[in-house]
Amino acid sequence: MKIILQRLQINPKFLGLIFFFAYLDSIRSRVSPGQLVDWYILTPESAVFSLIQALVIFFILQFSFSWLQLSPQVSIPWKKSMFSFGKGLIIFLLVSNAFTMALALAFGTWERNYQTYIQLSGNISRILDFVIYGGFYLALLLFQQFKSHQRQLKDYEVALAQSKITHLKQQLNPHFLFNNLNILDQLIEExxxxxxxxxxxxxxxxxxxxxxxxxxxxxxxxxxxxxxxxxxxxxxxxxxxxxxxxxxxxxxxxxxxxxxxxxxxxxxxxxxxxxxxxxxxxxxxxxxxxxxxxxxxxxxxxxxxxxxxxxxxxxxxxxxxxxxxxxxxxxxxxxxxxxxx
Missing domain, CATH: 3.30.565.10 (Histidine kinase-like ATPase, C-terminal domain)
Incomplete structure (x- = not known):
């Protein structure tokens, strides 16, 4: 898991936040007006599946956004970003549909699962999941890039300030030397x-x-x-x-x-x-x-x-x-x- 987190540039806190969101969303989807509340509503298996799906989305987005080089001085290329986000969505739909097709063929449920309205409903759900979890991940990447460049700017400002101070001191030393040598010159005569x-x-x-x-x-x-x-x-x-x-x-x-x-x-x-x-x-x-x-x-x-x-x-x-x-x-x-x- 540690290798996966490092590869995706995320920390356990962010992963915990994603799981917590998925868990709350699973509870929300199971609650409907007039329905009796039972322990099934609180079971976490749906959240675990959503977490795995989110990790897949993160991997796809990382690949899709690997070309981006963000900088505080340059405006973020939103058109290209949205193009890459859309490219990631298409890849996710292809991968997830290929996976469900393989499962349907393996378990002999093709006729039951591959009706038009079921596929349409499933793909709409996948699109929404990609937008939600992908949005979380994109926000994290942008925040990390921003923090990284802020640190670089701070380091640069510190180095620049030190350079200026050194330059100012270099101006003072000759000033100190020149004035006192003038006094010494007068004293030698007097x-x-x-x-x-x-x-x-x-x-x-x-x-x-x-x-x-x-x-x-x-x-x-x-x-x-x-x-x-x-x-x-x-x-x-x-x-x-x-x-x-x-x-x-x-x-x-x-x-x-x-x-x-x-x-x-x-x-x-x-x-x-x-x-x-x-x-x-x-x-x-x-x-x-x-x-x-x-x-x-x-x-x-x-x-x-x-x-x-x-x-x-x-x-x-x-x-x-x-x-x-x-x-x-x-x-x-x-x-x-x-x-x-």
Whole structure:
């Protein structure tokens, strides 16, 4: 039986449903108004015969529909499907009539069974059985094809999302490298000793960047540790012109790699801090990650940039259904990002 089920691409539950339907139908056909109800009505032999007949119909339909290749992107060829269904019906009628003829000849009941009205009634019944049980089987095949293609589409979407995230990270790594090499270049001219310390710290940070380049997410603890080390680089270059405060309020979840670094860098890049009037950067990790900074725009604003924040938005569009909020009011620029479970 297991081989038959595998061959027909059906499971025991579906077969049980067919038997249950056949059993109820046999009871219905035996009940008529005014007839006494007895145990014969509940006997299952008719349902067993109907189940065997249904299996024959399934085999014929599987052969008839073997050419179909269904796809979610392509409309189902109903005309060809109905042609194959009709072809299966003809094959079923030929097989079932040949079988009854063989039985009639074997048991000598030809004259009794092969009267015109009996044959007409029998073939109408066979047609109805084929349409009913064949309809069940066709619906099952179409459902299985649909589920299979849905799984393929889901696998494709996951692979595509992973590919996009990898591409976005490949954009961020050169961005991180280029900006910090610019700082290093300035330090070499201004303060060679600081440049040496900066280079050492930068190499450690870039190692972290490379290590997590294949990770979609990292823990908030890893990101925070990286952000603190990154801010040390900022302090090497700008001294106390930029200040950072961290507030922890029971954060839970993960973040894309380099998220905090990108937001801190964004605050430094777009604001002119001095020792007398420093840019204050606040990191708040609670239900969401919020990075805010006081706005002290340059007198001659730099180019808009914004590639890093746009990159982060795109990563979150793929990884989470929760949005990123960006606001600016009362001299405070703020970016609020959800944690990802």
């Amino acid at each position: 303060n060679p000793k600081s440049a040496s310390a900066f280079l050492h710290n930068f190499s450690e940070l870039y190692r972290y960047s490379l290590k997590n380049s294949d990770c979609q997410l990292v823990t908030w603890q890893e990101e925070l540790e990286f952000a603190e080390s990154y801010f040390q680089l900022i302090a090497e270059k700008f001294g106390k012109a930029y200040e950072m405060k961290i507030t922890l309020d029971n954060p839970q979840g993960k973040l894309p790699p380099l998220t905090l670094q990108l937001l801190i860098e964004n605050a430094v890049f777009h604001n002119y801090g001095t020792v007398e009037n420093p840019v204050k950067i606040n990191l708040t990790l609670g239900e969401r990650l919020t990075v805010s900074n006081t706005r002290i725009p340059f007198k001659n604003p730099r180019h808009k940039g914004g590639k890093g924040l746009a990159n982060l938005r795109e990563q979150y569009r793929i990884l989470s259904s929760k949005p990123i909020f960006v606001s600016e009011e009362n001299g405070l620029f703020s970016v609020s990002i959800p944690f990802i479970p």
